[in-house]
Amino acid sequence: MSIRIFISPAKYVQGKNAIKDIGEYVKVLGEQAVVIADETVWEIAGNDVVEQLKQENIKTEEVLFNGEASKTEIQRIAEIAKKENASVVIGVGGGKTLDTAKAVSDEVQGYTVIVPTTASTDAPTSALSVVYSDEGTFENYRFYNKNPDLVVVDTKIIAGAPQRFLASGIADALATWVEARSVINAGGKAMAGGITTIAGQAIAEKCEETLFQYAHLAYESNKAKSVTPALEAVVEANTLLSGLGFESGGLAAAHAIHNGFTALKGEIHHLTHGEKVAFGTLVQLALENHSIDEIERYLELYISLDLPVTLEDIKLKDVSREDILKVAEAATIETETIHEAFDITAEEVVDAVFAADQYAKAYKEKRNK
């Protein structure tokens, strides 16, 4: 019989000014912490986190993150953590900083604390990192034996971040149910290593429902730098529901196609993870059998959030079939998640990429009439 597996972080805390209590939550874990953040994030949140930790007599070593979740960067920071005898590793920032913190924590077998400063990906809660080359090409997923011990999301900080990040997180979270549903239907395995539990399925479905209800209001709240119930709901959907939903629900084509796109050179590298996933999700929908109403429902939401829906939008206006074949080949390598839900060739992915692009162009034309 197939084994069902569900995994999750030990504690999730979310709210306006949640960072003010971080010292209390961390002191039960350990007394020596390494805090990792990039230059901008030190100003926005890193220094506040350190101040709160000091108030609880937790010793801290502050590390400046170089921007890429690569093997070299992970090794560099792990050496610092070892030297300091740190038992707690705290990542403050966006997806790549958090993925690096998880890897460093794994190297020193410490407690992992995650403080996202944007709701731009579902990386915070999971027991895995995406590792890139120093140049930013997808290399592999790195799995850990546990999820983060603590995730603290301060919605005041999220509301202060540019709305493009929230929209990117919504796009990442919108992929969650699309991918989990296909894995469940195909009887494939989720990232957690087993088939999907009822809990995993319910969370992924609720993620989607929450987004269609509140995503647009949350996006407008973010523009107004205001914490509202809609923003709180969407931050939870982007972070907790999407995080649990993808990890214990399943990843399929949308993320595999995203990973394939990282193999291309050029301007596409300026897009966020979620923006590439938005297009990947449309490609997965084009691979499946959906009505025009269903496809247009997604297109409308993406467009209303200023997310990319065409190849031109992801900076690939005149891309050749050969280049898309490269993307498709990378998306269908043996280890990719696309195989958890699809029996598929690279050629079929190429067709779906161009079809998804054409669906979006046709919808935009219809919408502008």
Ligand SMILES: [Zn+2]
């Ligand atoms: Zn993602």
